[in-house]
Amino acid sequence: MPRGQKNKLCTGEKRHQAQDGTQRQRGAEATAAKEEALPSSASPPFEVLTQRNHAAGSRSALKRPQRALSTTAESAGASRIRSHKGANCQIEKKQGSSQPPVSMMQPAGDPVSETASVLVQFLMHMYRMKRPIMKADMLKFISKKYKKHFTEILRRASFSLEVVFGVDVKEVDPTKHCYVLVSKMELPNNGTIHRGWGFPKTGLLMNLLGVIFLQGNCAAEEKIWEFLNKMKVYAGKRHFIFGEPRKLITQDLVKLKYLEYRQVPGSDPPRCEFLWGPRAHAETSKMKILEFWAKINHTVPSAFQPWYEAALRDEEERAKGTVALQAETDGSSP
Template sequence: QRDPLDEKVVLLVHYLLQRYQKKELITKAGMLRNVIQMYRNQFHEILKRTSEHLELVFGLDLKEVDPNRHIYVLVNKLEPSYDAVSGDYGGVPKTGLLMTILGVIFTKCNCANEEQVWQTLNVIGLYEGRQHFIFGEPRKLITKDFVKEKYLEYRQVPGSDPPRYEFLWGPRAHAETSKMKVLEFLAKVHDTIPSAFPAWYEEALQDEEERAQARAAARAHTAAMASVLHARSDKGAKSQDEERASTSQAQPRTDHYRRTRLDDKAILLVQFLLRKYNMREPITKEDMIKQVIKKHKVHFPEILRKASELMVLAFGIDIKEVDPTNHSYALISKLQRSGDDRLRGEEIMPQTGLLMTVLCVIFIKGNCATEEDIWEVLNVIGIYADRKHFIYGDAKKLITKDWVQERYLEYRQVSNSDPPCYEFLWGPRAHAETSKMKVLEFLAKVHNTVPSAFPSWYEEALQDEEERA
């Protein structure tokens, strides 16, 4: 039988959440009159347990802001990056519950079985098959809603019969929180500090370091794309013979490029758009101005134009306005996928731009490019054969093995070469999913011109279009 004080705790939690939802004043007098009643001598104990429950389940901190009049407020303690955790239930933050589940997953070596998750949730009053007064049916919430929102991944344990299931962090959890934030949450629940859990603390520190490196590399990568765009010749494309004499069309000089404040906003907008792309979330002008552009909204068209160029060059993605009335946009890959296939790793960052760059080099080198030709161009945008890249990982493996296995590229030894040299050609899947004209349009966009500015390549691309028709 439940302790009477526990009954009061449940009632007080309910009462405080209702006040929080309606943005009504919370006072000690109101709590005593409406909930505590004859248990006023145990008020402090009931309030302490209630505070712990609010923090653990909802991520809310109960604070007394006026000791004289005993006025309290509820503060959302956990602020995820960008636009916060969505889908509040009736105005009640779900952050605390989600952080609890993420904590279980983290402490179970980043993969927790269903039994382990329910064992923890039972402790805080959530049971499978039993309606919760705030969250409704908990099983639906954690196995469907959180999964649909990409906070959790829910999958069958391989080879389990009868089937058993396990939870992992979803891509949105990785984007909006971190192992250190989750560990800080757990430490707070246990009234201690993160370093009190040495093994988890070390793992969280390593995760923080990797995230910092990735953020720095992302800024550098996108800035490098910006410098490539701004360093294009003001005179437009040179004659094709001059272009063939060097790879300057694919690797313009970047010596004198200076970033402006609008360039910085364009780089931030690219990262915002990629995040929306990865989360499959709608993109609106209103969100772009509110989250990124802010006080520079008068320059929105110019910033969007710069960001569009970066998206095409770096990631092979077009930004298209699909609803001029509501100013909503869509991100469209320049590579048309067959079936449901996508390039490996696209949940993290699309690789289409890199593939289009490689296909472009092959095309302008007479449809067959040496390995040296490819790396000469890729080095300009910070991708090296012997260095791990923050997006693509082992770029050499990606280009010479993964894309070859996926039939986007053909990689073969140059005939009679000794020592052996290698060259690249388009693979059958590249021929099926893109075309010489699309690749030439990509190249023209990089040089702020039109495909016909490269006469012989344009003629070859037109002929290819005719043959395809």
């Protein structure tokens, strides 16, 4: 081959390699950006081993959660600051815009799960804004190729919202396909507890109430932290969704009367324990908490014996109390 042609060929190959290297680098950067801006596929936060044996103690039900809450928490909430500066920040700037975040990219791997994760960000934004959500707005987050999977995408997004944040997706107008997000409990500021930027803490609270219930309606503080540590939530270490967890559960939720935190009588050295607070009793029930845990585990409340029986007794007592109160009210009416 003539030297001139050979040199041109070599130059062309080098140029091609350089372009190829640049494309690979850009692809890697895009992937990294996507991983920062978008959550990973949604999956159950943890799975408590179902106890079907009546003789099994409540402690065994909490022995080995198979997945940490952080798995779904990270996927549903993106990554705290990075997500806020990325996809969510784009939404915040528009204040009410239903356009998809600029950082949304073509999902890799399982596109249905990853699109559901992006949808979670949008839904949480609308929840904080206290605005209804239209199906047409949600479809803007879904590429043409996957619009036929809308029902499944919404189902997965709804599951993440429920198990991580304690928020239900409700269709309020089937004709216009209008949805709202409803918190399972009435925590202040849409579940964020403190005003300003933050994620709802309802899901964590419901998990804590579940631990207390399964521990016999009173859980030692070490059992609570043992459970939280398996969810990768540690005392003194700020969590990207829950903030500083020790302050949250021993001060904030106690002050709001969702939890009771007290010293164990006669304990030496002093030990503390958690119980349900009066607002927890008022806003939820043992059966609702059991249903929540059952959904996480993809099972039914009756699989949790003997707590299911305890929850049924609690429902009966609540019903009797409601009837008695109604009779008293009717009797005092003029």
